[in-house]
Amino acid sequence: MGRPFGVPVYVSPSWFLVAALITWVFGDQLDRILPDLGPVRYLVSLFFAVAFYASVLVHELAHTVAALRFKLPVRRIQLQFFGGVSEIEKESETPGREFVLAFVGPLLSLILAGAFHLGMKAVEPASVPGVLLAGLMISNLLVAAFNLLPGLPLDGGRMLRAVIWGITGKPMAGTIAAAWVGRGLAIAVLLGLPLLTHTGILGNRTQDIGGMNTVMDALLAAILAAIIWTGAGNSLRMARLRAHLPELRARTLTRRAIPVENATPLSEALRRANEAGARALVVVDGHGDPTAIVRESAIASVPEHRRPWVAVSTLAQDLTDGMKVSAELTGEELLERLRATPATEYLVLEPGGAIYGVLSTLDVEKAFVKAMARPQS
Numbered sequence: 001m002g003r004p005f006g007v008p009v010y011v012s013p014s015w016f017l018v019a020a021l022i023t024w025v026f027g028d029q030l031d032r033i034l035p036d037l038g039p040v041r042y043l044v045s046l047f048f049a050v051a052f053y054a055s056v057l058v059h060e061l062a063h064t065v066a067a068l069r070f071k072l073p074v075r076r077i078q079l080q081f082f083g084g085v086s087e088i089e090k091e092s093e094t095p096g097r098e099f100v101l102a103f104v105g106p107l108l109s110l111i112l113a114g115a116f117h118l119g120m121k122a123v124e125p126a127s128v129p130g131v132l133l134a135g136l137m138i139s140n141l142l143v144a145a146f147n148l149l150p151g152l153p154l155d156g157g158r159m160l161r162a163v164i165w166g167i168t169g170k171p172m173a174g175t176i177a178a179a180w181v182g183r184g185l186a187i188a189v190l191l192g193l194p195l196l197t198h199t200g201i202l203g204n205r206t207q208d209i210g211g212m213n214t215v216m217d218a219l220l221a222a223i224l225a226a227i228i229w230t231g232a233g234n235s236l237r238m239a240r241l242r243a244h245l246p247e248l249r250a251r252t253l254t255r256r257a258i259p260v261e262n263a264t265p266l267s268e269a270l271r272r273a274n275e276a277g278a279r280a281l282v283v284v285d286g287h288g289d290p291t292a293i294v295r296e297s298a299i300a301s302v303p304e305h306r307r308p309w310v311a312v313s314t315l316a317q318d319l320t321d322g323m324k325v326s327a328e329l330t331g332e333e334l335l336e337r338l339r340a341t342p343a344t345e346y347l348v349l350e351p352g353g354a355i356y357g358v359l360s361t362l363d364v365e366k367a368f369v370k371a372m373a374r375p376q377s
Contacts, residue, residue, distance in 0.1 A: 007064050009057065012080035022049040026135065033131055048132055052139050053079055055112050059143060060084040062108040066101045082227055083143070090332070091242060095166035095174070102158035109144035113137045151182030153231030175239035182232030190225035194218045244371040245331035253367055254327065254348045254357035255279040259288065260312050266299065267307035280358035282347060283316045292316035293323070293345045293358055319347055327356045338364065 001009045023045040030041040037044065060077045063086040067074050075087040092098035116137035123129040147155040157178040164174035194217045257280035260269045269281050281294035298315035317323075322341025327348050329337055338346065338361065348356040 004061060005064060005068060007068075007074045007077055007086075009077045009079070012078055014081040015053065015079050018081055019046070019049040019053070022052065029135075030131060033126065034128065037128070044128055044132070048135055051132070051136055053084075055109065055136060055140050056084045056143065058112060059105045059109050059147075060086045062104040063088070063101060066104045070097050070101065072101075082224070091171070092162075095162040095171075098165065099159050099162035102155040102162065105155050106144040106147045109140045109147070113140035113144065116140065149185055150178070151185040151228065151232065152178045152235040153182065153228070154185075157182050157232075157235075172239055172243055175235060179232040179236045179239075182235070183229055186225040186229035186232065189228060190221050193221035193224070242332070244368070245335070247371045248331055248334055248364065248367055250325055250329040250334055250348055250359055251327045251356070253363050254359045255363070257282045257355065257357045259284040259290070259355065260294075261286075262311065262313040264312050265308050266294075266302060266310045266312055266315065267304075269294070269312050270299070270307065278357075280345070280360075281312060282355055282358065283312055290319060290347055290355055292318050293347055295344060296360065297344065317343070317345070323347055324349055325359065326351065334364075 001011055003009070023042055026045040026048050027042045030037060030044060034041065056079060057077070060079075064074050064077060067086065067088045070092065072092065073089045075089050077084060077086050088101075092101055113136075116133045120130060120133045120137065123133065125131075125134070148159075149156045150160040151157040152161065152175070160181065161171070161174035161178040164177050165171045168174070256276070256278040258269075258273050258276050258278045259282050260272070262283055262285075273279065273281060280296070281299075282290050283292040283294060285291050292313070294312050294316050302310050302315070320341065323343050323345075324347050325334070325337050327350055344361050346359045346361075348359050350356050
């Protein structure tokens, strides 16, 4: 939909479902307040839905601007079923920055609510502008209040995480605490929201309680609870991921390789590799400079009786600069380098440029899965 501050904004298809739902619900409210509008009320309601999600976009842009200010890359902003999300690719370096990054979103929602409240004073309350401004004020207050709840994946949960991180000095401890609070919130929403609406505490009229309204309230509570519960679980998994990333080291995961020339028969190249205890083949030119990697899958596809007649060059993948990685890369830096140039194998070089070996993507995946399977200490 655009690239504010250089960050692409996408609208999920689920947004259109929510926009239709908001148009329907808000249209019914308008019919009670301004019955003379007639069918036009649904056009006004659609405008409200778009304006509400514009407010959500401002909320997410606040997170984005703060992240860019802290030099944290933002992949994209996505508006979806319930609100929006700013996909920030890296963790904050300090708990203070994490707290600020989380707080600016609800703060902007509160500022917007205040602006809409001031706008209400300049118009007639029982008019289309008055109802729209009141609805936007209330919706932004609700967005701010909901996001300030102290449980992941909500902004309040990130603020709680930052506080516990600051006290303990352990970001993982903050994540675990805030995620479990988030799961508690999910249960509270699942059980509490239908109860509140059924008793009329939220201001709904007694005669409206029951029937389809009760079913809709229960469905809304279940969807919200599922989103919060799933988000809390994802936060825990991402924290474990980041905690184990330092265990991924290019040097320890690299397979030993031997250099071979283009015309070398595959059987001879494999014989040399077995003698040297190597598990990979790198094709070199006459000066000994690497030019290609013999793909493991290609070797496996050649029957053993044909290997003496197949040159390694026919099974090799030409090297690009992106397929050459340093043996010193670890963790997130290593994964970012591999993600920048997708391939099945990479040539690993010493800092001086000498060949260290070949890194297989499959080996990285296996090491990652093995690390994630271990309990966090």
